[in-house]
Amino acid sequence: MAKLLYSVTMSLDGFIAGPGGDMSWMTEYLGPNPEVDELIPRIGALLIGKRTATGDDPLKGQEGEGKAFGGGWEGPEFVVTHDIPGTESPGTTYVGDLPTAVAQAKAAAGDKYVNILGANVAKQCLEAGELDEVLTFIAPVMLGDGVRLFDHPGGRTVRLERLSTNQTPMATSLWFRVL
Template sequence: MAKLLYSATMSLDGFIAGPDGDMSWLTEYLGPNPTIDELMPQVGALLVGQRTFGGDDPYKGTEAEGEAFGGGWRGPSIVLTHWPPKDDLPETIFASSLKEAIRLAKDAAGDKYVNVLGASVAKQCLAAGELDEILVCIAPVMLGDGVRLYDLPGGGARVRLERKDVSHAEHATNLWFRVLKR
């Protein structure tokens, strides 16, 4: 059965995107990362939030623009949105409820990972008790503002984690955790 994995590159001060979803900061930290290279064949589907799906692309202006993981991964994407585009997109399915999106993504992934992309959809998966693991690639930069990896102002719930792995790449330190279920 598929597991849900939230993965993101994060600044040292906790941001996965700059103000207004700006991803341009990430471009200089997209160097080789063996942990991500090893993960790609283990991913069977993506579960993507609306803001991530329609947001900035750190590969903008390159051959890899518009490609998941800069073209390092190919397969089905399930986008959680209330505003699907009118035109069909190859290997992309739009779902309007979290429950439906998770079901579709797990079905598509088979016994591989569903890679969750986007802070909001990851937070929803955590709240629903569906998120199994978190992989954070920490880039050596501080942004000071933007979209946090995890944010619940005024009502934050503690999420207990168990370290699964720590590794280092040229431009990041990778921290991989299991989410301890309640």
């Protein structure tokens, strides 16, 4: 059965996007990454938040713009949104609620991962008890403001079990199981 994985690159100070959702900071940290190369064939579907689907792209103006993992992955994408467009893009399904989106993405992924893109959708999956794992690539930069990896006003403790730690020239990765 598919597992839900939140994989994300963040700054050392905990931001996955800069102010206003700016992703341009990430461009220089998207170099070769063997761990990402090994992950991509293990992904069966994407679960994407609306802001992520329509937001800034770190590959803006470059080859791979608008494509998952810069064009390194292709497959079914499920965008969670209350504002479903009249026309759909090939391979993209717009879903109006999280439980339906998760069920459809899991069915499409089979025994592979459903990779989550977007902090808000990841938070919703965590709160619904659906998030299984978190893979964070920590880039050697501090942004000071922006979209946090996990934001829960008032605080919330989420226990994690470390599965692996790796280092590449571009980032350090931490892979956890959600307990």
